[in-house]
Amino acid sequence: MIDRRLLLSAATLLIASAAPAFAQSAPPAPADNDQIAADFNKDSVTVGIGGAYLPDYDGSNEYRFVPAPAAIGSVKGFNFxxxxxxxxxxxIPNRPGQSIDLQxxxxxxINFDRSSIKNIDDVRVRALGKRSTALELGGYIGIGKTGVITSPYDKISVSVSYRKGVTGAHNSGIWQPSFTYLTPLSRKAAVGILASAQHVGQGYADTYFSITPTQSLASGLPTYAARSGWKNYSVGGFATYSLTGNLLHGVKVVAGGTYSRSLGDFSYAPIVRIAGSPNQWLGAVGLAYTF
Structure with missing residues (x-):
């Protein structure tokens, strides 16, 4: 099962592996500048695979290992x-030499949370039944700035996304503001930090956090009526180091971790406060290759 926590782990891996675009902090010799500029403006694709240690479900205090695949790229200035x-x-395509990145x-x-209960250790949460897989579609806007604090190549990005369930699983809206900062340490290494939060609608709160009287009898957990609002916030860090050449080409090792805290009604939901924990941890490590 790939769920929200796998998404976060894979995102950590791939944001770290995306750092090559900003990984030239040491002043290059004049002859190197042309090559770096040429490499920077080329189309590229980075693929990564790793392992993540994450909670069984959103709010769980039981953890497990899962694979964490991901891929990013830039073709003709379009990032995907x-x-x-x-x-x-x-x-919005990026142009050579620009320092402002409009997004x-x-x-x-695809939200798989609790759609497969066999991966949930807590028998009370399993007794609540599985949820339908949710397809959430929407869009995002953001802005990034290169060359802000440590060098001409570090980057700050802020964005906000909105998506809505469209398949009947929860039919709810989700707002997610995000912040990312990347900075190179050398041509071989880069580090960064990230932060985000999620605001969810009533349908989402009912689907994943409320407990009906029937579900209460089956699970032994008390009934609960969750309300829409800010569900959680997350903060984390990541690092990447080139094993072959530099961060613009070849193989690199990437690692990251996040801490998330449930908020408001969500932190008091029985699947969190009684069966799980409002504090969630996630760690991931793996390899990535830039073509």
Missing amino acids: SVIGNRASIDL FGPIGV
Whole structure:
């Protein structure tokens, strides 16, 4: 099963592996500048695979290992990503030499949370029954700035996305603001930090966090009526190091982790407060290759 937590782990891996675009902090010799500029402006694709250690479900205190695949690329200045169960494309092309990156495009997510209860260890949560797989479609806007703090190649990005369930699983809207900062340490290494939060609608709250009287009898958990609002926030960090050549080409190792905290009604839901925990941790490590 690939779910929201796998998405986050894969996103951590791929954001780290995306760092090559900003990984030239040491001043190059004049002869190197032309080559770096040429490499920077070429089409490229990065693919990654790793392992992630993450909760069984959104709010669980039981953890397991899963694979974490992902891919990102840039073709003719158009950036795209396929990360776990999420896909997006930036419809505003980047031009050589620009320092401001305007972002706008569609996004799609397949939400597998609790759609396979065999991967959930807690018998009470399993007794609540599985959820239908949700397809969530929407879009995002954002802006990035290169050359802001540590070098001409570090980058800050902020964005906000909105998506809505369209297959009947929850038919709810989800707002997600995000922040990312990348900085190179050398031509071989880069690090970064990220933060995000999610605001969900009533349909989402009922589907994944409310407990009906019938479900209460089956599980032993008390009834609960969750309300729409801010579901959680997440903060994390990541690092990448080139094993062959530099971060613009070849194989690199990537690693990252996040901490998430459930908020409001969601933190008091029985599947979180009684069967799980409002504090969620995630770690991932793997390899990526840039073509």
